[in-house]
Amino acid sequence: MHGATSPLRIGPYLVERRLGAGGMGEVYLAYSVAGEPVAVKVIRPDRTDPHTRARFEREATIARTISGTGRVARFIDADPFAEQPWLAMDYVPGRPLSDVVNDRGPLSAPLVASLGALLAEGLAAVHSAGLVHRDLKAQNVILGDFGPVIIDFGLGAFIGASKGSLTQAGSVIGTVRCMPPEQAMGELDVTQAADVYGLGTVLLYAATGHYPYDGARWEAVAAQVVNPEVGPDLSGLPDELVPVVTTMLAHRADDRPSLEEVTRQCVDLLRLLGTSPARARRALIQETTATDHPTMVLPQPDARMLDRLDSLERQLRAESETPAESVPAPAPGLESAAGAASGHEPGSRRKSPDKPAPRGGRPPASRRVAEELRERYAAKPTLAWSKR
Secondary structure, three states: OOOOOOOOEEOOEEEEEEEEEOOOEEEEEEEOOOOOEEEEEEEOHHHOOHHHHHHHHHHHHHHOOOOOOOOEOOEEEEEOOOOOOEEEEEOOOOEEHHHHHHHHOOOOHHHHHHHHHHHHHHHHHHHOOOOOOOOOOHHHEEEEOOEEEEOOOOOHHHOOOOHHHHHOOOOHHHHHHOOOHHHHOOOOOOOOHHHHHHHHHHHHHHHHOOOOOOOOOHHHHHHHHHOOOOOOOOOOOOHHHHHHHHHHOOOOHHHOOOHHHHHHHHHHHHHHOOOOHHHHHHHHHHHHOOOOOHHHOOOOOOHHHHHHHHHHHHHHHHHHOOOHHHOOOOOOOHHHHHHHHHOOOOOOOOOEOOEOOOOOOOOOHHHHHHHHHHHHHOOOOOOOOOOO
């Protein structure tokens, strides 16, 4: 049932209910016109300065191209220049690793090694496309019938967008607990080694139920993370996992292993523990999925939602055919902000030479804002390749 505080529609998607909320914004279960379930995240307003919007656009462009792995939720669509930016990704049936550990306790060493091998493989495919997640944690790993899947790729532009990001309210402490030292110190252009560290925190949590650092306030946690004299808390970690997790949580980025090395170490460990990677994956799925849990089933639109989707299809078709003179003005503040950023008077119209208006109407307000911001920040449609 549609929640009282949930939006009715986000972009071209109809919202059914809220799935959760966090430091970045709120997540909703929604449907495309064709009835496909998607997870749509609306970004918090305090994360949406013009520079971050432009950076998000570049990362979203790359996120759409990711292939070669089923371990990352597919990026579908985004509008970085909406009044409240949003992105849509595949809805992944399953439960967050954090919930599974909280409910049933830490996973055994073979299951953690399987988790590490599978996620390291998936991350390597994403890194090859030039993206870094920057916010890996147990809440961002979904366990389902396919095994572990990483969500929230494409949101990297909003993580650490400013040094002040650590002071944001919400689930900040959870994020800081899983943050590598270089990111906690305010470094914006972190490398793939940051995700190796994040994956290390995921494996530690899976095996012990706790993070490498903890404290009552985020400042206390961050102070430990950035101090090379304070080692991570590995209490409760099975001896077999200590070598791989310790190196993944190394203070210096250059001292951490590559994802390929993590995969190899986890596979070697599985052999030492008397099993194989394929058998361990099957055991991980069997022991972490509850078939009677409602989140394990891919949602389908009910009769009421089907009626709403029919109406949305007609509405979207009408919007695409709206004559230019009847296109509504952009939301208050959007156009004036773009004009101020680019040096143009509010209300002025500028056409992009390579993006003409579609036949039958003007570009939507968000595209006009995007054109202004691209000029301001020289935003390119591609993202620089990450370097180790």
